[in-house]
Amino acid sequence: MQSRQVLTDGAGFRAAMSMPGVLVTFGLVLFALALVVVLAFRINDGALFVGPLSLSNMITIFSDGLYAKVMLRSLWISGLVTLATVITAYPVAWYLAFRAGKRRGLVLFLVTLPFWTSYLLRVFAWKVVLAYNGVLNSAMIALGIWDTPSTAFLNNPTAVVVTLAHAYAPFAILPIFVALQTIPPSLLEAASDLGASRAQSFRRIILPLSMPGVLGGALVVFVPTIGDYVTPAMLGGPSSTMIGNLIQAQFGKANDWPFGAALAVATMLVILIAVALVRQADRRWGSRT
Amino acid sequence: MKPLRILHAYVGAYIVFLYVPVALIPLFSFNDAIQAAFPLKGVTLEWYRTLVATPAIGQALRNSLIIAAAAATITTICATTIAYLDVFPRPVLSRLVSGLARLPILIPGVIVGIALLILVNLAGLGPSRPAIVLGHVLVCLPASVTVIRARFAAIPRSLAEAAADLGASDWIVFRRAILPLAASAIGSAFTLAFLTSFDEFIVAYFLAGTEPTLPLYIWSQLRFPKSLPVVMALGTLILLVSVLLAGLAELLRRRSRV
Numbered sequence: 001m002q003s004r005q006v007l008t009d010g011a012g013f014r015a016a017m018s019m020p021g022v023l024v025t026f027g028l029v030l031f032a033l034a035l036v037v038v039l040a041f042r043i044n045d046g047a048l049f050v051g052p053l054s055l056s057n058m059i060t061i062f063s064d065g066l067y068a069k070v071m072l073r074s075l076w077i078s079g080l081v082t083l084a085t086v087i088t089a090y091p092v093a094w095y096l097a098f099r100a101g102k103r104r105g106l107v108l109f110l111v112t113l114p115f116w117t118s119y120l121l122r123v124f125a126w127k128v129v130l131a132y133n134g135v136l137n138s139a140m141i142a143l144g145i146w147d148t149p150s151t152a153f154l155n156n157p158t159a160v161v162v163t164l165a166h167a168y169a170p171f172a173i174l175p176i177f178v179a180l181q182t183i184p185p186s187l188l189e190a191a192s193d194l195g196a197s198r199a200q201s202f203r204r205i206i207l208p209l210s211m212p213g214v215l216g217g218a219l220v221v222f223v224p225t226i227g228d229y230v231t232p233a234m235l236g237g238p239s240s241t242m243i244g245n246l247i248q249a250q251f252g253k254a255n256d257w258p259f260g261a262a263l264a265v266a267t268m269l270v271i272l273i274a275v276a277l278v279r280q281a282d283r284r285w286g287s288r289t
Numbered sequence: 290m291k292p293l294r295i296l297h298a299y300v301g302a303y304i305v306f307l308y309v310p311v312a313l314i315p316l317f318s319f320n321d322a323i324q325a326a327f328p329l330k331g332v333t334l335e336w337y338r339t340l341v342a343t344p345a346i347g348q349a350l351r352n353s354l355i356i357a358a359a360a361a362t363i364t365t366i367c368a369t370t371i372a373y374l375d376v377f378p379r380p381v382l383s384r385l386v387s388g389l390a391r392l393p394i395l396i397p398g399v400i401v402g403i404a405l406l407i408l409v410n411l412a413g414l415g416p417s418r419p420a421i422v423l424g425h426v427l428v429c430l431p432a433s434v435t436v437i438r439a440r441f442a443a444i445p446r447s448l449a450e451a452a453a454d455l456g457a458s459d460w461i462v463f464r465r466a467i468l469p470l471a472a473s474a475i476g477s478a479f480t481l482a483f484l485t486s487f488d489e490f491i492v493a494y495f496l497a498g499t500e501p502t503l504p505l506y507i508w509s510q511l512r513f514p515k516s517l518p519v520v521m522a523l524g525t526l527i528l529l530v531s532v533l534l535a536g537l538a539e540l541l542r543r544r545s546r547v
Contacts, residue, residue: 013459014374018382021371024363025389028427032404033396039407048411088303095300099293107300109539114307116481116535118488120504121524124511125310128317128325128521135313138326169307220394227397230491234511244399251403251495261407264400271395 039261057262074242078226081164085221089172097180115170126163155237172217179213318521336522349506360425361483368433376441394431398491406495420496429482440474473544480538
């Protein structure tokens with residue numbers, strides 16, 4: 001009876017309802033991130049948090065050209081992946097919003113289904129396709145298009161870009177579709193009544209109004225791909241090491257957790273800058289209804 | 290008419306591109322050769338027999354199921370309460386919590402993984418199944434909060450107000466008026482969280498102790514060319530389960546809109 005009384009009381013109810021969320025957000029999300037930031041300013045002396053703070057990790061990251069190079073490569077690869085994903089997704093989202101009719105539910109389900117299947121398996125599938133004695137080479141030889149297997153498909157950044165673009169393809173469709181769907185048809189009718197061509201109404205109405213979706217979609221592709229370490233490790237070879245691989249190595253073979261944490265902090269800073277730029281772009285071009 | 294036909298062809302080609310590489314996994318899981326290459330050599334069930342006869346796979350499956358069930362349960366409880374407080378009473382703290390709960394979507398998996406690795410080491414827990422559960426709660430939370438919050442937001446305020454006017458306490462309003470209306474969306478969020486956790490590799494990699502999940506088991510086998518056919522058989526079964534669960538979540542989500 002007592003506990004029921006507490007639950008039904010307004011303040012008690014709110015406290016009980018707040019608890020799981022407060023625990024998980026402050027206790028897990030914020031606390032874990034704070035630990036990473038603090039650890040980034042420690043040195044690798046065996047004790048995690050006991051001992052003096054130091055800037056040495058940050059100095060290494062900013063002075064050794066290797067890290068800038070890997071960071072730029074990660075930005076370049078994830079930037080290409082983001083661009084490819086958004087551009088290829090846009091027509092599909094457009095179809096879903098304006099032309100799918102009765103088939104909308106089915107097509108939407110088909111394009112979002114891979115989203116819920118194992119990422120590791122999707123990457124592995126590309127390894128099967130691109131390998132030296134893999135699907136692509138064996139199929140081409142069987143068809144007589146070339147006669148010796150090519151090593152050109154694997155262990156380079158292109159393989160990483162193709163695989164990531166495929167793995168993250170469905171991520172961009174949903175936000176763009178949602179943005180397109182909220183455009184009132186009356187705007188398009190008004191434009192055509194006023195003599196706008198289809199190209200004009202696309203460029204002046206549809207594209208600007210769908211920009212928030214495009215930028216949102218770009219963000220959900222960009223964030224996981226810039227930190228990815230599985231695809232570069234499986235398909236990229238040494239020439240496509242990304243920042244995620246370096247972070248992973250510090251918590252594995254290299255066993256320098258503070259330096260790994262510092263690399264993570266640097267990556268988060270790069271992401272924050274990207275988010276800020278997107279916000280800025282959204283404010284300028286992303287007019288909303 | 291013609292541009293429309295090009296659009297149809299494009300959407301068709303896009304869907305084919307999405308599915309073709311993944312469809313190769315089931316195809317080669319029945320192929321009677323170690324090497325995944327054309328031409329196909331013949332049909333065999335040998336890889337599935339080996340799979341069933343490998344105890345490590347059964348153990349990894351058990352780990353994955355336990356972790357996914359725990360992670361999905363915790364995520365759904367957190368997401369439901371967070372979304373409810375965000376949509377209905379709306380004090381400032383609730384909106385902050387709701388924002389923070391969706392923050393992990395801006396953090397790459399590798400950083401979620403190491404952040405929790407540091408946390409569980411500090412807490413004395415160490416890499417273990419509970420550690421993976423915590424990691425997966427963070428991974429699943431943003432999508433779950435978004436799905437459930439959208440459903441709560443679509444429920445007319447007047448319903449809760451009417452119930453309160455008729456003397457229902459906050460708890461009764463939540464339990465008897467709001468939860469039943471959102472049940473399908475909550476079920477859908479649970480299923481998707483379960484699925485995300487079941488398939489998750491990037492975060493689990495850092496947090497696994499001596500008990501691997503299925504994706505971690507697969508990763509450990511990828512180095513050995515001889516075990517690839519069995520990996521493909523296993524991958525086929527995982528894909529099948531994923532597709533069935535995603536279909537179930539979709540059905541629940543559709544019902545929640547009616």
